Amino acid sequence: MGEVKIEKAGNAQVLKEVKTSKLARMATLIRKDWQLYSLLILPMIYLVIFKYGPMIGNVIAFRRFVPGGNIYGEAWVGFHYFKMFINDPTFWKVFTNTLVIGGLTLLLCFPMPIIFALLLNEVKSKKFKKFVQTASYLPHFLSIVIVAGMILQLTAINGSINAIVEFFTGEKINFIQQAEWFRTIYISSEIWQGMGWGAILYLAALTTIDESLYEAAKMDGANRWKQTLHITIPGILPTIVTLLILNIGSFMAVGFEKILLLYNPLTYETSDVISTYLYRVGLESSNFSYATAIGLFESIIGLILVLTANGISRKLTERSLW
Numbered sequence: 001m002g003e004v005k006i007e008k009a010g011n012a013q014v015l016k017e018v019k020t021s022k023l024a025r026m027a028t029l030i031r032k033d034w035q036l037y038s039l040l041i042l043p044m045i046y047l048v049i050f051k052y053g054p055m056i057g058n059v060i061a062f063r064r065f066v067p068g069g070n071i072y073g074e075a076w077v078g079f080h081y082f083k084m085f086i087n088d089p090t091f092w093k094v095f096t097n098t099l100v101i102g103g104l105t106l107l108l109c110f111p112m113p114i115i116f117a118l119l120l121n122e123v124k125s126k127k128f129k130k131f132v133q134t135a136s137y138l139p140h141f142l143s144i145v146i147v148a149g150m151i152l153q154l155t156a157i158n159g160s161i162n163a164i165v166e167f168f169t170g171e172k173i174n175f176i177q178q179a180e181w182f183r184t185i186y187i188s189s190e191i192w193q194g195m196g197w198g199a200i201l202y203l204a205a206l207t208t209i210d211e212s213l214y215e216a217a218k219m220d221g222a223n224r225w226k227q228t229l230h231i232t233i234p235g236i237l238p239t240i241v242t243l244l245i246l247n248i249g250s251f252m253a254v255g256f257e258k259i260l261l262l263y264n265p266l267t268y269e270t271s272d273v274i275s276t277y278l279y280r281v282g283l284e285s286s287n288f289s290y291a292t293a294i295g296l297f298e299s300i301i302g303l304i305l306v307l308t309a310n311g312i313s314r315k316l317t318e319r320s321l322w
Contacts, residue, residue, distance in 0.1 A: 061293040067286055081293035091294065093269075094277040101183060101273060102251045109190050110247055113198030114240060118228060120199065121206050133203075136196025148261035151189055152176060176262070179269040186262065186271070190255070201243065202236055209235035241319045249306035252298050274298050 030037050056072075061081060063073025085091040116136070123129040139147070154161050155175035162172045175181045209232065217227045256275035263271035274294065282291030314320040 058292060058296050060289045061296045063289065065289040065292075067288070073289065077289075081290045082297065084290060085294050085297070091277070094272045094274055097270060098252055098254055098273040098275075100270075101186065101254050104183060104187050105190060105254065106247055106251060108187055109194060110244065112191050112195045114202055114236075116195050117199040117202035117206065117236075118232065120203065121232070122224070133196065133199075136199070138196075139193040140197035142193070144255075144257045145261065147189060147193060148258055151185060151262060155181075155185060177264070177266050179267045179271065182263065182267045182271040186255075186259065189258070201239055205236040205239040206232065237317070238319050241313050241317055242321060245306065245309045245313060245321055248309040249302055251305055252302050 060073045062076060062078060064075045064077050064080075065073045120129055120132065123132070153159055156162070157172055157174050161175070166172050173181070175185060213231050213235075214227055217231060222230070252274065254273045254275060256273075256279070259271055259273060260276055260279065263276065278291045278294055281287050281294070310320045310322065
């Protein structure tokens with residue numbers, strides 16, 4: 001028994017010395033490059049104030065909040081508000097809409113920048129390539145309000161799209177007032193607005209691929225398609241995996257601003273998502289505790305999706321965020 005205690009004490013001492021040496025090395029690095037580390041101060045303050053600080057407010061999901069009263073709620077109600085939205089048929093309708101729109105966004109919008117980057121990589125004319133890149137980046141810098149206004153004008157009953165539809169069919173379609181058209185309009189605008197900007201990371205990743213691999217493939221008789229399939233795509237796979245995991249993590253966070261500006265009561269059936277439902281319930285109806293419970297539920301699902309996607313990626317591709 002005495003020998004076991006001595007051995008444990010020795011192990012504890014070794015661990016303590018290792019930790020001390022790590023802290024000493026860290027302190028040395030900070031002293032050596034303190035100018036660089038000082039640049040982290042403002043981002044850290046921002047994260048603490050605007051990201052981690054507000055998380056304390058999640059406590060009102062378990063407490064009854066009364067406007068004008070205690071900011072952390074008046075009385076403990078446990079899972080009362082969670083039971084409310086679980087039994088609320090409206091919540092499950094907006095939850096389904098969120099899954100459908102989020103799934104379509106991931107399925108259709110995520111691959112487009114990859115395809116676009118691969119196509120641009122094949123363009124030989126530098127001037128034309130720069131022009132296409134610049135033109136494709138511009139929509140990303142437009143305000144959501146401007147984009148929504150453009151969409152409303154284009155899809156209006158007397159808009160440009162209806163002019164084309166009327167020319168071929170003789171009839172007009174009131175796109176923005178029909179629920180079945182909302183998802184098509186939203187996904188199309190997301191592709192148009194984000195495709196060029198999303199391709200930047202993939203174009204940067206393409207520049208890191210060794211050109212000698214393409215030369216060796218040409219000598220082996222590989223055409224452009226085979227070179228893309230066996231060299232280009234594997235070369236940018238780490239970037240694809242990283243961005244895919246991040247996109248899956250934001251799967252439930254469907255674009256609130258654009259949907260809020262585009263939808264209306266006639267399209268709630270297919271356009272109302274969790275974020276817009278929270279806006280109406282929380283801010284317009286002042287039911288903050290109920291809205292917080294739904295928001296916390298959404299965040300937990302997002303966390304589970306990130307952890308699951310990261311674990312699956314680690315097993316299948318041996319690449320992950322951590």
